[in-house]
Amino acid sequence: MEKTLLFYEKDDYYDFKDSKNLEGYSIISIAKLFHNPSLIPEVDVDSEIIDLSALTEYNSIQSITEQVISQFNGTPIFICDVSKREKLEYELRFxxxxxxxxDKTSFPKKEREIHPVDKDKQLVSKKHRKIIDLDNDELIIFFDEFSSKLYGHSKFKDDFREQINTFRVFNKLGEHKILSLFLMGESGVGKTEVARAIFNCLKGEKKLAKINFGNYSNEFSLSSLIGSARGYTGSEDGEIFMKVRETDIGVLLIDEFEKSNASLFNYFLNVLETGIMESSMGEQMDLNGFIIIFTSNISKEDFKKRISPELRSRFDYKCMFTLLDNFDKKKYIEFRAERIRKKVFIEYNIELGDELKNYLLSKINVSSYKNMRDINKQIKKEFLCYLAKLTTED
Ligand SMILES: Nc1ncnc2c1ncn2[C@@H]1O[C@H](COP(=O)(O)OP(=O)(O)O)[C@@H](O)[C@H]1O
Ligand SMILES: [Mg+2]
Structure with a gap:
């Protein structure tokens, strides 16, 4: 029998799922089967559809897929997010x-609201995709992807998982509105990357909502951030409302938190407490279910001096980020090399194989770098040298 892989668009997923549910099917993620291999032979091919979207996060895609498929009793329907099409069409060509x-005409398209409970309130947060909206299968994939995107920081990753799990329970009970993480540590160790990774793993398509408090350190900072009061000249509502309104994901990144002043700190105390962000015009935004990530280059000692105990105790989780060890730095180089390899293949149809990776690993002495940004710059430099070498050799 011919084996087919069907691709769906993200926007169609829930409609597709609903129509299949009506036909008696349920959808399970391949990631779930990887996590519980004993479920594989139990799969009922006549009522279960296998979603392969998570495969792109694994290595040796072809062989692990074959292994799973060979244990099925028959051939189920296979589906996958269309954004992974290029990769999987290649990896699974055999x-x-x-x-x-x-087939888009095979299911009806519905208007959706992510949060039916918020229905009668005119609140903006409805349109944001949030960690609390994921079902258990999606959460497994989320953590898998998150772990693979953020290198090192294994203690943080474990704690993060626990924080999220607790948050999801207590948020549902109405006892925990916003999950707040405070990440400290020197520049270039991956603090901002945490927010980017959450955004990407929640499948953000617009822009991550990001505010740099370094730009809000003067006495007018609060009014420019949340909008100037009526009659006051300036923008109508502040940057933070604009950014949250424009993003599609329930994550807010506050960079350089310590650069700001007491009025902003107090404002955020209140936001974390109530889950509501109010502009000076009185407009309210419900941030229920959001993750807010505060980052700071502050040292542990300064953290105590600069940030009040009330505010400190209000953060759900605080973590000191340190530089990745050499092993993880090398992993990062391998990941960057792989990305470049793919792009070169797509653009120029040249297959570099492992050559570029080995070249970069041999040229870059990771232990002499104190910062991932500098490693990134060096990767770019070395890649140019590598290209020059290639073209002269040809
Ligand atoms: N642990 C990490 N995993 C993946 N990428 C990282 C990691 N740490 C740093 N990077 C990369 O290095 C650069 C700087 O990291 P960033 O998170 O912006 O640093 P900062 O800690 O100053 O916020 C980014 O391009 C980021 O992608
Ligand atoms: Mg940063």
């Missing part, structure tokens, strides 16, 4: 015979 998009 596994599937046909790659095609889901």
């Amino acid at each position: 596994v599937f015979d046909v790659f095609e998009n889901v």
